[in-house]
Amino acid sequence: MVVGEISQERDLVIIGGGPGGYNAAIRAAQLGLEVTLIETEDMGGVCLNKGCIPSKVWTHAAKKNAELVHLKELGIHTGNTSFDIKKLMAYKTKVTDQLRSGVEALCKANKIELIEGKASFLTEDRIGVENGHQFDVYVFKQAIIATGSTTKYPAELSGNSSRIFLSYEIFELPHLPEHLIIYGSDYISLEIASSYASFGSKVTILMREDEDFLFDKSINKELKRLLKRKKIQVKKQVVIQAVEETEKDIRITFADDKQTKQTVEGTHLVAIGEKKPNVNELGIGRLGMKQTDKGSIVINHRMQTSLPSIYAIGDVTEGPLLAVKAIKQGKAAVESIAGGNPEVDLTFLPVVAHTIPPIASVGLTEKEVHDHGLVARISQFPIGSNGYAMISNQRDGFIKVITDTRNDLILGVHMIGEGAVELSAVFVQLLEMAGKEEDVIFPNYAHPSMNEGLMEAVESLIGHAIHITPQKQ
């Protein structure tokens, strides 16, 4: 290792080229700052290369595969259909390659200096970057840590088997698993379950002790009903006791919700692991940077760490480990550095799952409303009562709206049904802008469209949905 003799001067150094890091870098360039972005692996980070994007390629293909039956009734005849996961893997690589080169091109066009290497802080204003035998030292005015997180195997499992995968790694399996066991219940678990079931795998979900799906209770209930219909088994309150691998499969022994000993045999297991912040090799310990017990970097409302010249954003900080948070914080951090006074408010963060049908949830759940002691009006509009849903024959699910009886304010919107993810922008807008029942009822919506379903969900709060029978409102 050759230690650079002279330290080079930089204005803003960003460590990590994931969504948080590259959004911060480009916004910084837009604000006139000189930016250096350090990434040790692929630009775009886990989200673009392994997580968010590949998983949405999977869920997108799964949706299209599930629609094949519907094509027949539309008069679109296909021959025998088959699914080739290797082609999907190639398509995924094409998409991620394009997105990654897009990000690289944007960085170049924004005159962002890209440095490949592993960064660690030497002092509050000096950082070392190691790349093979090269070691360069940079003096910076400000730095932003955007190194993200790494998923770890649950303690009760390990990856010492070609049949066990950790979260998104399952997308690297070059054939369809005959029977995929999923150990987890978050949106990643659900997207994997929904995708592989659509492709033709048998799927079993093992839900940990005291876990439920992460949405409003009525959405969780409808989700379970739909999973059951797709023959996806859900085992609750699972405490794994043993994992054995035979030549042909993998056997999990566990206690279930009745504390009975059970076994499930599958060909493959995917374990949804916990994400841990990537902070250990940054040298922040020796600088005395404040961290939580779990290692997350503590930041203030300006994304500043306890060392004023160093900021941190995304998965290395506390809060939800989602790209949308990292992006928001990344932009806010540089706006703050550039002298602005940005605000990051994650109150109305949409929680989504690209299942079939998809789920989107914004604002308070029914339980949260009760926990807050609020008196609420609650309605559910069945997707099947919407005209456009009948046209597209995607009738599962409902839109649930919760409002405050005192002032008609919308407190939460929860949807399971076709189009939920894109419609979530409406839910977000309504909550951010303190929308009331009247704000949904008053406007005009395209007819026929699922938008009318949202309107009717709100009309139903006062028994005024046209397409629900009086008894059911």
Place this chain on the structure above:
Amino acid sequence: MVVGEISQERDLVIIGGGPGGYNAAIRAAQLGLEVTLIETEDMGGVCLNKGCIPSKVWTHAAKKNAELVHLKELGIHTGNTSFDIKKLMAYKTKVTDQLRSGVEALCKANKIELIEGKASFLTEDRIGVENGHQFDVYVFKQAIIATGSTTKYPAELSGNSSRIFLSYEIFELPHLPEHLIIYGSDYISLEIASSYASFGSKVTILMREDEDFLFDKSINKELKRLLKRKKIQVKKQVVIQAVEETEKDIRITFADDKQTKQTVEGTHLVAIGEKKPNVNELGIGRLGMKQTDKGSIVINHRMQTSLPSIYAIGDVTEGPLLAVKAIKQGKAAVESIAGGNPEVDLTFLPVVAHTIPPIASVGLTEKEVHDHGLVARISQFPIGSNGYAMISNQRDGFIKVITDTRNDLILGVHMIGEGAVELSAVFVQLLEMAGKEEDVIFPNYAHPSMNEGLMEAVESLIGHAIHITPQKQ
């Protein structure tokens, strides 16, 4: 004909069971009114049985058919595919049957009296209903005219040919036209063009003199580019001079935009006709009800005609001939009758076309902004720069946002691109709630999603879109 000897008493009589009429009837029942609904043909009217719904079955199937190519790259092999329009026709009938029985069941559940027959007013508070040999007279407190409109052949054409169709009638043709000529440029024309082209027909659009497509000029331009790519010919400034039918096709002779004589030969012609209000057989002339020169019934802001006991809604009144307007006015009319003070505001009516990709437009166009003398910021975010669009490989189009430089108020949002129709609810909300640039930039959107495209379109107004190169903002 037997004239009923006693006139029967009714509270509220609604004439016409289309979207306007049945929405009014159900809302009236919800408000505690006794309702009688008179319909001479099918419940649901033209919209449900012939227009909005069947056309969306067509555009939905067309979209799915166009996606077949994409399935291959996702690893979904379909073998040889073919399209059978008779099966689509059967599916359409199934959907409209279901929707119609749904409406009938809702009317029953809401205790709405349904009367089959042709209604005409005798006086300001008496109406006669003719059904075969039966003629009944009803005395009413209030009546609502919701008889809709009928499409007429353009004067220069007539339907005296099995090869010429009027608007939605084309959906009755039980085979694929080899070469379909469409005479018109509205959203119906575009939806028919887009559908049949996707199914495999050759399509030519003849645009009347001084007509253009009905959206913002940049949307129209992009639309033309996409039509051209699909080999859909568009002839502008067409003045039809002759229509001749041979054994195998139909030949249209016309002057074009260069005033050159041209001919186009197709196997079938669909003429998009003008809609005329269905008022002639209502007997309103003899009551002295105020009508416009074109026959539309004049109403006040309470949907009341010049005869205070009689209201009118939807296509029989002035304004856009759209179901959404009829529905809104229908609800407002009965709310008004029930003593409420409803408001119908069509300022932010979404204008949509279910083309491939779809189009949705809300608020002021660029031209209207200039005509109003407003100084505006304008941006266009290319759909192809959005991550989700790359995943789904639906990259055509853009989102255009127009804001007022004085106060950052959003004046118009215009989108051509996948998901436009459902996203239009966001555009509507933003305009209705007087949203500003900051209101779109501040919230959190699901990642990846097309919602982020809208956010970036707004960010681009001030050069802050992350995924557009600096030169292009």
